[in-house]
Amino acid sequence: MPQPLPSAAQPQARLYYGWLVVAAGFAVTFVGFGCAYSFSAFIEALQHDFDATRGSVSLVFALAGFLYFGFGMISGPLADRWGARRLAVLGMLLTAAGLAAAGMAQSLTQVYLAYGLGVGLGVGCAYVPAMGTVQRWFVRRRGFASGLAVSGIGVGTLVMPPLVSLLIPLMGWRGAYLVLAAIAVVVGAGMSLLIEDSPQQRGLQPDGDAAPESAASDAHFPQPAPAAHRAATARPADATGATIRDALRSRPFIALYAAGLFSSFGLFVPFVHLVPYAQDHGIAQPVAVLLMGAIGVGSTAGRFFLGGVADRLGRRPALLAMLMGMALALLIWLASTSMWALLIFALLFGLFYGGYVALLPALVMDEFGGRNISGLIGILYTSVAFGNLIGPSAAGYAYDLTHSYAVPILASAACNLLAVLILARLSRRGP
Template sequence: MTSRGGLVLDSAQGWLTTAAAFVAMAAVFGVAYSFGAFFAPMAAEFGAGSGTTSLVFSITACCWFLLGSVSGRAVDRLGPRPVLLAGAVALAGGLLVTSTAERLWVAYLGYGLGVGVAVACGYVPMVATVGAWFDRRRALAVGAAVAGIGVGTLAGAPLAAHLIAVYGWRRAFVLLGLGGATLLVAAACVARRPPVMPGAPPRALREVVRTREFRLMYLATFLASTALFVPFVFLPASAAAGGVDPVAAAGLIGVVGATSVAGRLAIGALGDRIGRVRTFRACFALIGASFLVWLAATSLPWLVAFAVLLGVGYGGWIALQPTVMADWFGVRGLGAVVGLVYTSSGVGALVGPPLAGLLVDATGGYRWAIAAAGLCGWGAFLALLPLRARGTW
């Protein structure tokens, strides 16, 4: 436990809020990253191609990242509880609407906006809240909180595949919506806003966006997100096309989630020891390298290796990015800064899967889509090369 300016940080309430953040992120990302299991049955029922069906997920991811700047500001002003409750309403309502869709555009609105708003409420606000609760152990706490994303990813896709097999995709959406909303309400009951720290006011956003660090971070996040969301949409379908059992194919997303938990915890702690920028940059190199493995994959073990590499790199990226920004720009107003950076992820998510889907439809296979995503991953690594350590590193 440490203190600053007479205010206690790293307290028991901070760890309870970290646990609430873990649950909230597991709930919203468990639903969002289960879309790969819904992809094939929805495309078949609506008679839609890969590009148009993947747009459901792209709209979702675009919404949660673009709205992160709004929810980040909201948590700075209101605290986490009302933001999480709004996310619970959006999640349940959006999936209930999607379960009744007779046209694909209804899913664009119901799933895209409902789940998108829910993730925006459960992700950026909670990362910023946890980061502001901690000082000395900030990387560890944020890593523990965002490990909920990995657990949700691990459980969400296989659970969705099972529910679809037993109840059909429409009822599966209803069950996931109600269950996820219940977890968000529980998290809202536990989470508390951090103490207000004395000192200088937060940096103005117009000043932040002019910095070299912000611009490089924004570009790298855009390119990495363009790559990242391609496997979340197409990995199960591509594996099934290669002869992998559909449930096992959906389970590959779970492998990404499981290994991302290790990445979030281990790499977050490693960054405190050997330098956060250096470790952060290495995570992007690992993401780029993982797509080379996917491109060469000829069997399930190769696909598992790809999922492991992607999960570790992705987990480390997500764990370290908020702490890097906190050290650069301060913890006051952190929600707004994190949310603004993540708007680039929204654009990347909107661009990546549909373009990959068009490549799949045009070529009749997945190799060109995988190669294009891999180039974006390496581009993100190159964008971070000019960055240098700052502050306490």
């Protein structure tokens, strides 16, 4: 009488598990960056309650951004060693704790500590491990999958600022922070439990491809695994690629790092100052907050569609085009004073920003392989951390001095153009 096949030989489920890992990455970015980028909706209330300048309030966001990009240098290698799931869950819980503590702060200094440490370290703990893991599950559709995962940033930017704008009149800015904390626990930490480090840990192949015939045969007649093999498979199975030391000394990594550094000086200025800029030009706060939603719409489109286009046309030239697009969009902002003009800027900036963020992790995987992917992404994001620390707060203090955003916007566009020139050297290299 024929015996049923072992479970390892049963047909695979139609849904490739990699897409659940992508969904978990989407949730991490939705919660982490949605909460972070809703900060512009809190600026007016924080200025009023703590009698603070725009520059000092902007420093809250800058400190958090410095930590959540800079901490990736630590969380990335830890994820390569210990697994991404536990880092992502811990990060979302830290984010929730920081938001709740910010809602109970009695001074701006306490907001610095609560929001900066909680949200900064929380997002930093979860983001890089989640994005690094997504890269291992895909090869042919890596750009699309990476774009889909980070499209949570765009959707979070679309949803969270208008939500906060509705919550603040109902329950005050403190109550709004508590609601965001609850979302971080339920959505962020809950979905992070779906993360797994590599397809091989589930007996799968990247992109859902069938396992090699020899591997399938071995599944029917498994042999006891040597201790060394068991230790090796406890970590992500994609061990090909550059060491961290070799990658850091390579020209491609240096070019990517320098381009990321200069670009990020202007990259985050709109996320803090676009709403106050619109209010300065007579646009009411509830309407001005919709501009952040427009950045989210453009960003979602950029992450969702441009990642797939780059898979076909080449990820290096596509990343170059994203930086150029952000520079041109910032120049449009300089000339915009009406709601419609600012809406056009927000959509275009979001589109190119979304494409840039979607392509960067995939390009790191292309260049250096998966052996230390989370660690390399984390180190690369320290460049963004320094730009985030300096850019938004410098723009706020420049406004306090000149009562104009002209200089910060021009400087932001110039920094993106400089990043284009730097990255163009990488694009001229061979494969």
